[in-house]
Amino acid sequence: MQLQYGKCNSDPRVVDKRPYFGVLHTTDILAKDTISDRSPVVVIAAMASNTDAPSCNYAYFGGLYYYIDTVDILPGGRYALHLRIDVLTSYADSIKNISAVVVRQAGAYYPMLADPAYTKKSNIQVETRQFNRSPFIVNYNSDFCYVLSVIGGVNT
Amino acid sequence: MITTGQYPTVIDWPLQNFAATDMITALNIDDPDLTESYWLGWISYDNLPSAFKISRQTIDTDARTMSFVDVTHAENVDISIITCTDTSPTSYINNPYTSIYDGDVWRRFDSIPNTQYVIPSNQSRFINKFDVNTIQLSNTYAVVNMTIDDATMAYTIITMSPDELYDRHFTRSLTSSDINNVRGSAVPSDLSFDIDDSMLDGTLQTITVSGHTIKFFAGAFGLSGFGRPRTTSGGVGGYYNPLPVVRLHDDSDHTFLIGGTRFFAVTTGWYGGGYRITPGTGSINAYDFYDAATTTIVGGFVGTVSLDDIVAITQNNGIGVIAAQNGNFAVQGVQDSRFAMVRRMYDWYDIVTTLSYLMRYNTSNTVFYTTDATKYYPAISENNEFLGYLRNGETDYDLLRPWQISGTALDAESDEYTPADKPPYIPGEGDEDEKIGDSIGFNVNVPGGTASGLYTMYALRQAHINNLGAALWTSFNDPDSNFWQNVRMAAGLYEESGSFDLSAILNYITSIRIYPFALVNLPGFAGAGTGAIRMGTGKIPLDLSTGGAGNVGIMGSYTGIIDAGSVAIPAHYGDFRDLEGVTMSVYLPYIGNIAINPAEVTGQTLQATYAVDLTSGSCVAYLLLSGSWGYYPIGVYSGTIGADIPLSASQGNRMFLRDLKNVLGLGSILGGSLSGVDVTDGDALAGAIGSGLASGAAYMAKNVYQQGMSAALTPPTLGGGGANFAGFGAPQTAYVQIRRHLYAYTARNFPAAEMGRRTYGVKVLGTLSGFTICDAVDVSGIPAPADIQTDIKNLLESGVYL
Numbered sequence: 026m027q028l029q030y031g032k033c034n035s036d037p038r039v040v041d042k043r044p045y046f047g048v049l050h051t052t053d054i055l056a057k058d059t060i061s062d063r064s065p066v067v068v069i070a071a072m073a074s075n076t077d078a079p080s081c082n083y084a085y086f087g088g089l090y091y092y093i094d095t096v097d098i099l100p101g102g103r104y105a106l107h108l109r110i111d112v113l114t115s116y117a118d119s120i121k122n123i124s125a126v127v128v129r130q131a132g133a134y135y136p137m138l139a140d141p142a143y144t145k146k147s148n149i150q151v152e153t154r155q156f157n158r159s160p161f162i163v164n165y166n167s168d169f170c171y172v173l174s175v176i177g178g179v180n181t
Numbered sequence: 182m183i184t185t186g187q188y189p190t191v192i193d194w195p196l197q198n199f200a201a202t203d204m205i206t207a208l209n210i211d212d213p214d215l216t217e218s219y220w221l222g223w224i225s226y227d228n229l230p231s232a233f234k235i236s237r238q239t240i241d242t243d244a245r246t247m248s249f250v251d252v253t254h255a256e257n258v259d260i261s262i263i264t265c266t267d268t269s270p271t272s273y274i275n276n277p278y279t280s281i282y283d284g285d286v287w288r289r290f291d292s293i294p295n296t297q298y299v300i301p302s303n304q305s306r307f308i309n310k311f312d313v314n315t316i317q318l319s320n321t322y323a324v325v326n327m328t329i330d331d332a333t334m335a336y337t338i339i340t341m342s343p344d345e346l347y348d349r350h351f352t353r354s355l356t357s358s359d360i361n362n363v364r365g366s367a368v369p370s371d372l373s374f375d376i377d378d379s380m381l382d383g384t385l386q387t388i389t390v391s392g393h394t395i396k397f398f399a400g401a402f403g404l405s406g407f408g409r410p411r412t413t414s415g416g417v418g419g420y421y422n423p424l425p426v427v428r429l430h431d432d433s434d435h436t437f438l439i440g441g442t443r444f445f446a447v448t449t450g451w452y453g454g455g456y457r458i459t460p461g462t463g464s465i466n467a468y469d470f471y472d473a474a475t476t477t478i479v480g481g482f483v484g485t486v487s488l489d490d491i492v493a494i495t496q497n498n499g500i501g502v503i504a505a506q507n508g509n510f511a512v513q514g515v516q517d518s519r520f521a522m523v524r525r526m527y528d529w530y531d532i533v534t535t536l537s538y539l540m541r542y543n544t545s546n547t548v549f550y551t552t553d554a555t556k557y558y559p560a561i562s563e564n565n566e567f568l569g570y571l572r573n574g575e576t577d578y579d580l581l582r583p584w585q586i587s588g589t590a591l592d593a594e595s596d597e598y599t600p601a602d603k604p605p606y607i608p609g610e611g612d613e614d615e616k617i618g619d620s621i622g623f624n625v626n627v628p629g630g631t632a633s634g635l636y637t638m639y640a641l642r643q644a645h646i647n648n649l650g651a652a653l654w655t656s657f658n659d660p661d662s663n664f665w666q667n668v669r670m671a672a673g674l675y676e677e678s679g680s681f682d683l684s685a686i687l688n689y690i691t692s693i694r695i696y697p698f699a700l701v702n703l704p705g706f707a708g709a710g711t712g713a714i715r716m717g718t719g720k721i722p723l724d725l726s727t728g729g730a731g732n733v734g735i736m737g738s739y740t741g742i743i744d745a746g747s748v749a750i751p752a753h754y755g756d757f758r759d760l761e762g763v764t765m766s767v768y769l770p771y772i773g774n775i776a777i778n779p780a781e782v783t784g785q786t787l788q789a790t791y792a793v794d795l796t797s798g799s800c801v802a803y804l805l806l807s808g809s810w811g812y813y814p815i816g817v818y819s820g821t822i823g824a825d826i827p828l829s830a831s832q833g834n835r836m837f838l839r840d841l842k843n844v845l846g847l848g849s850i851l852g853g854s855l856s857g858v859d860v861t862d863g864d865a866l867a868g869a870i871g872s873g874l875a876s877g878a879a880y881m882a883k884n885v886y887q888q889g890m891s892a893a894l895t896p897p898t899l900g901g902g903g904a905n906f907a908g909f910g911a912p913q914t915a916y917v918q919i920r921r922h923l924y925a926y927t928a929r930n931f932p933a934a935e936m937g938r939r940t941y942g943v944k945v946l947g948t949l950s951g952f953t954i955c956d957a958v959d960v961s962g963i964p965a966p967a968d969i970q971t972d973i974k975n976l977l978e979s980g981v982y983l
Contacts, residue, residue, distance in 0.1 A: 131952040
């Protein structure tokens, strides 16, 4: 069985890290000491020739993706890689097929839903907006502003 | 979309020195996942003045839609680096060269002409020193940012997300002519895009690159619909549609001239937007830089310019047409075709937007006008954050797309947008209409006239009131005088004893009221009558026109309708915060303060109309919302708008005088004379009333804040119009007052990319992108052990990036 390993600097919460997984090396797995499916330990041949190997943090084998937590140097130039499964990327395709109730989303959101994440400040803002007409501003000296009502009279 | 990746330094093909100053570079990415190929283009920072041009190579002709590549898949796709060196804009596209930057100099891969160099899948090449700030697709005019970090060699290309850009705005399929258009050989007339409000929603884009915050810049947009500009002086024909050019300048002294220049060149043909212009040597044009202060040419090729420098393009044959300049320089100017509301940004990139457009004004010269739009709108520079429109006088197309920037905090003390910066309100979000049912028409039915002979209403000026007072009282005891002698005799009111029944006389006058509006503006104003009024039998006129008072007016209706105007109530935040905990009230003069429901009116226009009862002085105000659905009344309110001036006999006593004095605050005006007036003393009354009314009216209008009028200092409450004159001292223009909470986040700096925003409903996770939190996820379908299923469930419910 072969193991691919390289570097992946994606946020661990990224579901599908495959696009970010820069596969640098492929090597045979010499031995596998499976403590568990979630945290296997694999032994591979020397990594010394690969100068960037120490910075590798991500691996793939057996159809699953793993973080490389620690590397033990073994006799004979071998290395033991302590792996920890990345459940998100290993099952990314299945996860993407899930239909789920989504409560927060970066793009597909509804702005009119109240969101407590917008922390209120203690002060408030008062905005005043005037109507665009002021019919009640007149010149009382010159405008016809008085109504004299009389009994009888002539409407001319 | 943010993508990051790492590339080792592996350069394994022939390289050739490449002059930075004559290069246009494009990145071509074949994305097998998308079965498409994209070309992104940029200029290097060493090549600042070069115009930028971009095209997109398509592989799948069925999917040739304008979009941006998601280089998330970069390591699984083929990447081609295309560079072009050509002084001829029409041909460079046919002579691509592959180039790469080897960390020191640009190199050109000559051995594969007319093609691109392909970086095979799952292999990497060193692409460094691309400090690319803006990428703009010609004729799509959207903007992408890109940078490559020197230290980590991590590159990032930020594209607008499909939701925000691709699906909504750039779905038009390209044709071969479009491609040619991009190349500059043809310009289809229909390559334009409708702009709607949804494009201006200012949705945030998440941009984080190597620890930096990158700002999206609003690129020119839909420019092909640009119309012919107005021209203001001779010689400017401008029969070719000009297209704007966006010039960007950032604080790293990088200047970019990008955008959809489409102009008629001096020599031949149409040239594609943003092509490179070789400084000083090109057969077409050259750059010159003008000093902003002196408007003189700085001279030569200038790689960087200050914010205020003016970029110009001139012909190298000496014709010397100024090609780009500031807004007011050109006599051929297009000043009346101003651009509006350019967004200006600063922070990592202090980008000043300069809008230019190019026009041809005769057969040999091309004029390329540039205006720093910020100069037209100083508010832009105040906040350095601007969301708005760019228009000229000839088109409704928006020239800049107002994308906002994530992580770009506004000023710490600034919690609001500039007035033109308000995002649109999103009513109902499509679920239900917010206004349903019938539209309530506001059809005012004004009685056509008054009952002639029974009741007459005269519209008077203050001078008429003065004359009335004098006529009533000054001549009261003069049996030989004019009007009243005859009236008294006719009415049998004259008594031999010499005493008079004052109340009987005043019974002819039912009221005198002052109103806070010009009666001539009412529909019921029947026009000017004579200079005299008549009462009773109407046989004896009383001339009130003396002293320059002029003719009195006649009211033809008992009702007056007054339009008190309208006010728009735009959304402030553009989201739930416009409603959450917000209170609103409307102040209506002579009515009072009225609470209104923010959810009912936000994003709409409120208008007020008064109906006035001239027989009683009361009024009814109608508050309505107006919109595409018609009129939507939200309230009817009553008040008192006409202030009685008591003159009837029943009021003509000391109580009246005291009240009048107190209410009007006329004591100072009348010098206290009223306090001792005996109502049986006609002369004294005449003097007091006449002068009191005359000066009182003017006084009310100006200085009614007096003792006894303190209520006017507080906006009247609903229905509180009993004190007639109080309303005269209150604000005379209706207004809306909105009290809202302030928030720690603005719509711009809310970390939606890291926190997401509220949503609901069932969604297929594969259709989403970015940060996501699910609830009650069923993971039983995932072919994994139970403990791993549980882990996945927990992660999805705590937040993942899709």
